[in-house]
Amino acid sequence: MAITNSYLKSVYEDLEARYGEQKEFLQAVEEVLECLQPVVAARPELEEQNIIARIVEPERVITFRVSWVDDAGKVQVNRGYRVQFNSAIGPYKGGLRFRNEVTLGMIKFLGFEQIFKNALTTLPMGGGKGGSDFDPKGKSDAEVMRFCQSYMTELYRHIGADTDVPAGDQGVGAREVGYLFGQYKRIVNQFTGVITGKGLSFGGSLARTEATGYGVCYFADAMLRDNGKSFEGKRVIVSGSGNVATYACQKATQLGGKVIAMSDTSGYIVDENGIDYKVIKEIKEVKRARIKEYLNYVPTAKYVDETGKAKGVCSGIWTEKADICLPCATQNELDLASAKAIIANGAIGVFEGSNMPCTSEAIAALKGAGLLYSPGKASNAGGVATSGLEMSQNSERLSWTFEEVDAKLKGIMETIYANCKQAAETYGMPGDIQAGANIAGFLKVADAMLAQGIAY
Ligand code: NDP
Numbered sequence: 001m002a003i004t005n006s007y008l009k010s011v012y013e014d015l016e017a018r019y020g021e022q023k024e025f026l027q028a029v030e031e032v033l034e035c036l037q038p039v040v041a042a043r044p045e046l047e048e049q050n051i052i053a054r055i056v057e058p059e060r061v062i063t064f065r066v067s068w069v070d071d072a073g074k075v076q077v078n079r080g081y082r083v084q085f086n087s088a089i090g091p092y093k094g095g096l097r098f099r100n101e102v103t104l105g106m107i108k109f110l111g112f113e114q115i116f117k118n119a120l121t122t123l124p125m126g127g128g129k130g131g132s133d134f135d136p137k138g139k140s141d142a143e144v145m146r147f148c149q150s151y152m153t154e155l156y157r158h159i160g161a162d163t164d165v166p167a168g169d170q171g172v173g174a175r176e177v178g179y180l181f182g183q184y185k186r187i188v189n190q191f192t193g194v195i196t197g198k199g200l201s202f203g204g205s206l207a208r209t210e211a212t213g214y215g216v217c218y219f220a221d222a223m224l225r226d227n228g229k230s231f232e233g234k235r236v237i238v239s240g241s242g243n244v245a246t247y248a249c250q251k252a253t254q255l256g257g258k259v260i261a262m263s264d265t266s267g268y269i270v271d272e273n274g275i276d277y278k279v280i281k282e283i284k285e286v287k288r289a290r291i292k293e294y295l296n297y298v299p300t301a302k303y304v305d306e307t308g309k310a311k312g313v314c315s316g317i318w319t320e321k322a323d324i325c326l327p328c329a330t331q332n333e334l335d336l337a338s339a340k341a342i343i344a345n346g347a348i349g350v351f352e353g354s355n356m357p358c359t360s361e362a363i364a365a366l367k368g369a370g371l372l373y374s375p376g377k378a379s380n381a382g383g384v385a386t387s388g389l390e391m392s393q394n395s396e397r398l399s400w401t402f403e404e405v406d407a408k409l410k411g412i413m414e415t416i417y418a419n420c421k422q423a424a425e426t427y428g429m430p431g432d433i434q435a436g437a438n439i440a441g442f443l444k445v446a447d448a449m450l451a452q453g454i455a456y
């Protein structure tokens with residue numbers, strides 16, 4: 001699909017001229033605008049009020065210096081970002097990513113996706129995202145703490161429980177969220193739900209840790225069942241071995257699938273007997289080690305090293321034979337060659353756990369071959385949805401049981417699937433969940449923007 005609508009085309013070309021170096025952001029925008037063509041054609045007020053040019057421009061971009069002292073006493077400097085993209089339907093909400101490769105363009109792509117994802121959850125949350133080119137990998141706990149404190153020493157003045165509520169993402173797990181929250185509280189002298197993904201003893205929600213991974217599987221299960229299929233007896237590949245991947249592995253197994261492969265940036269493992277998520281948790285969350293260590297627990301498993309490959313290109317995992325693929329690592333991890341391998345292996349569906357894991361060419365190939373496909377903004381929305389539930393519990397000063405939160409999460413994922421399906425049908429693209437997700441998410445935000453006038 002290409003952008004042929006003249007209004008959308010002119011907005012996109014203007015953006016391309018302005019932000020040509022922000023490739024991932026442009027990729028995310030193009031994917032959304034392509035799907036919005038029938039909507040813009042049917043709703044002339046969107047062009048009259050220039051909603052598209054407004055929605056692709058963040059309301060506010062904050063960049064800042066983060067200086068901190070390493071264990072050797074040397075002063076280090078990193079760059080910090082917070083992109084407050086859109087607050088039409090609620091306070092900005094979206095995670096923080098700490099990883100070497102982080103750039104403003106990457107944070108803008110993630111923030112843009114977050115607008116539509118948050119709208120799809122049906123909860124009142126606007127879109128935002130932040131991060132830094134700091135990588136906690138290989139740093140001591142004390143270094144991570146000092147970095148997080150310095151990062152929050154600037155960020156605190158821009159966020160708040162009713163303004164902007166960050167959370168975790170790559171490189172920001174329970175440890176980092178704890179340090180960030182501690183510093184916020186120290187500075188403002190208030191205990192509020194300013195960040196989600198908190199520890200259970202200080203306002204965190206049960207099932208938040210599991211939510212994104214579980215949510216991907218609940219979404220996939222709803223879509224599979226709607227198409228007369230299920231996880232039962234299926235071979236499953238889950239890429240990555242972080243927060244999302246670990247709990248996708250657990251839930252896919254609970255739903256009757258067998259997870260045969262998982263990966264990290266060094267390589268991937270294959271266990272024909274099914275990967276035990278508890279071993280992955282031990283290796284990644286406790287030991288903070290490489291996935292290769294899995295062989296120390298299960299010597300019959302296979303390990304394929306991919307360290308010689310270019311950075312970010314660990315895609316060998318997609319050549320393994322599977323029925324269901326759950327990319328849960330990073331953006332653009334599944335390219336056209338991977339899509340072709342998945343199709344040749346006879347897979348039935350690809351359900352995205354990470355943000356924008358499939359390249360545009362890969363998506364076109366998967367859909368063209370008739371595979372079921374769900375975009376991350378729909379199928380990984382369970383994490384932010386449960387963050388929304390954490391915010392509700394914080395406001396009420398209550399905490400719900402694991403079962404209550406999990407049941408709400410499952411209900412939300414099923415509703416998101418139903419809404420995406422309905423939106424796709426309404427705009428003449430039945431079964432196209434990618435189009436449905438973009439349209440349903442967009443319409444909610446666009447209608448709020450229209451109602452709030454221009455200079456809001
Ligand atoms: P983590 O940092 O916990 O884990 C990321 C995992 O992906 C790590 O195992 C990492 O390997 C691996 N990885 C990164 N790049 C590659 C690559 N090129 N090839 C293979 N493996 C790779 O992050 P999360 O699990 O939190 O996030 C994963 C994805 O899900 C991201 O796209 C994130 O934006 C998205 N997401 C996360 C949510 C959440 O609640 N956490 C919510 C919604 C979306 P290594 O250990 O070597 O670094």
